[in-house]
Amino acid sequence: MIRRAYNWKLKSEKTSASSDLTLNEATTLPCTSKNNINEHKGCNDLYMSDEKLNKLAAKVVKAEIMGDAILVAKLKAKLEAARAYRKQNPNAGKEDEDNRVILVATSSTGGSRPLHSSATGDPKSKGNKRKAETHNYGERAKYFSNDDKYNLSQMFEQEKYGSNYDDEAQLAKIAAKHKNPNDDLEDIFMDDISKIRNTAKDTEIEKNRAINQHMKLERSLEGCEYCVDSKNMVKHLMVSCGDKVYVSLPGKQSMVKGQCVITTIQHHSCVTSLDEDIWDEILTFRRALTQFFNSKNMDVVFFETAVRLHRFPHMVINCVPLPRDVGDTAAIYFKKALLECETEWSMNKKVIDLKGKSIRKGVPKGLPYFWIDFGMEPGFAHVIEDQQLFPKTFAEEIIAGMLDLEHHLWKYPKKEYGDFQRKKVLEFVNEWKLYDPNKK
Incomplete structure (x- = not known):
């Protein structure tokens, strides 16, 4: 009973303290009054990001082509107001803009998909470069190390949206290393790709490739x-x-x-x-x-x-x-x-x-x-x-x-x-x- 009373007293003190703090904050913050709230909403309406400004400018051009003078004047006024507000308040709206981009992996055939990474481990390590166990009691159980790693839908996704850049680069590397005409490059290549691969390293390579593609696209868009x-x-x-x-x-x-x-x-x-x-x-x-x-x-x-x-x-x-x-x-x-x-x-x-x-x-x-x-x-x-x-x-x-x-x-x-x-x-x-x- 005493503990309950003490808890109630402590809770009431916290509530009163928080209400006092809220009252103090309400008296110091300028946007708590009705007029200030409306002004704050108006400021948010005036601010536009670069993407919104470009879309609004495109609407102005389309309205001019359509010959709608009333809509042109209305959109131009809105555009000029947004530009003037951004000029007077250069730091406004920065917290609302999200500069993050979704990396997209594009294959050589033009297929694109969002890049999703779930691999763990160290991409810089050389580990796991050992030959995969493909036989069980003298019978072949699988051909490659990752045969039982993916289901049918994942294999279809890799075939459709994947790329053959890694295989071509690996074959070129093997051909440059083995210059003896008696060497069978096909057997050497098959032996090399049958080894257990470092999944984290492959994911890192694909991520870097997607970043380079995004940077090329950004440069192309800037000068388009x-x-x-x-x-x-x-x-x-x-x-x-x-x-x-x-x-x-x-x-x-x-x-x-x-x-x-x-x-x-x-x-x-x-x-x-x-x-x-x-x-x-x-x-x-x-x-x-x-x-x-x-x-x-x-x-x-x-x-x-x-x-x-x-x-x-x-x-x-x-x-x-x-x-x-x-x-x-x-x-x-x-x-x-x-x-x-x-x-x-x-x-x-x-x-x-x-x-x-x-x-x-x-x-x-x-x-x-x-x-x-x-x-x-x-x-x-x-x-x-x-x-x-x-x-x-x-x-x-x-x-x-x-x-x-x-x-x-x-x-x-x-x-x-x-x-x-x-x-x-x-x-x-x-x-x-x-x-x-x-x-x-």
Whole structure:
């Protein structure tokens, strides 16, 4: 009974002390009053992170293209208020921003998955490099040390999203060590990979590879000219913007009048890595552009050159209008040029006919390629085996030859500025607005 009374007394003292502390804090903190709370909420509404500012700027550009003056004024006012608040309060909101990133492991075929690590041990140790026990009482129980370590779903995940970089590097290392022509490299390689591997060391290697890939992607995003969030993108060249795709005019001198590009708002490397909804929106823009140029009694070609994918380039589909007489023979020119490109002998078929299928089903994911379609009619694709021999301006050179254009228009086009770009955009938009799928 005495202990209970003592406990109740101690608890009441703590409660009163905490209530006194709360009262003292309420009198000293400036945001406890109703007005201060509202001001604090208003401050939180004014603050925007870099990502939110970029998204808001993209909405302003889209509203300007749509011609909604009221929405443009409203979004611009909100954008200017957020920028002014950040300028006056440079340290505001820093605790709300999360700079952590999810590392993604990308295989050589383009498959990506989040990197998850559960291995324990020391990755720097050389231990466990002993031959695995593969026989039990004279009978083979397994071939490798980890045969009974993974279930079927884990093995499928490793096969689909894994990479063969480690095996290739290990084989090259063994080949460099054993230069005797009498040595059987296949047996030596199989004997080496059958040993028990250090799981922690393999996980560390995969983590470092994912970090390097992320750093390459960050460098590519910083200097990208086509990402809407990038500071290097010239937004006034955009003539039509959808949910995930937009149409823009080139910032350099055009080969022909009406030349434009179709690309994605977010950063994607090539068409074969796109989702279905993005590809459907690209087809919508292609159909509208084909109708637009056909109304002017012109044909149009769409082409993409996807090379050096390890540098994470931004996907660009070029759209070039051609006169009717030239467009009728364009397929013959491109097929002949593809048959003669690169070397005489190749591992893959030189010309892939896309009749009855799209480029996304004609070329495996992760391979460099070139493809061209003639309006909405399917064209040809080519798997690039030697990226040093295949020029990046392959299609531009053929089109320039068909139209008898000067060399500098496709090889070294001059960059345009100011009034030249505005004039080009206004001329295109005045004719294009009737066919723009976002304004119908």
